[in-house]
Amino acid sequence: MKRFYTLIFAVSVLLLSCSVEPEPIAYGKDSCEHCKMTMMDSKFGAEIVTSKGKVLKFDATECMVDFVKGDTKGLNSTDNLFLTINVAMPGTLIDARSAFYLNDKAFKSPMGANLASFTTKQLAENNLQNPDGRILSWDELLKLDNY
Secondary structure (H helix, E strand, C coil), X not given: CHHHHHHHHHHXXXXXXCCCCCCCCXXXXXXXXXXXXXXXXXXXXXXXXXXXXXXXXXXXXXXXHHHHHCXXXXXXXXXXXXXXXXXXXXXXXXXCCCCEEEXXXXXXXXXXXXXXXXXXXXHHHHCCCCCCCEEECHHHHHHCCCC
């Protein structure tokens, strides 16, 4: 009977350790998976949470996009979570696939792509400050050669 409880405990620990959940970004401590910079600005950042529960953190959306574009392991799978920081609510992760991206020089993102993420297109439009600024979807962002 003791062996049975040990087996149940081991299986429970294994299942709990494989949860597919985002992690809060520890600004000033976590480093970017792509560029290796320490993540400092809570208005920017991104995460990929793989279907196996591995969390990859990025200091900017453009780092996550560049990482996905260069990926040879199939990270751009629908099984994975793609999250980005909502610039309107610093430190808050939102679904990157449904977010709207404002590419405007008024938003100085860490890697210089001037990308800010918003939950709605209307919010992105409301924050457009420069005539050459543009609003992009996740799919449009993945297709860009440069920002």
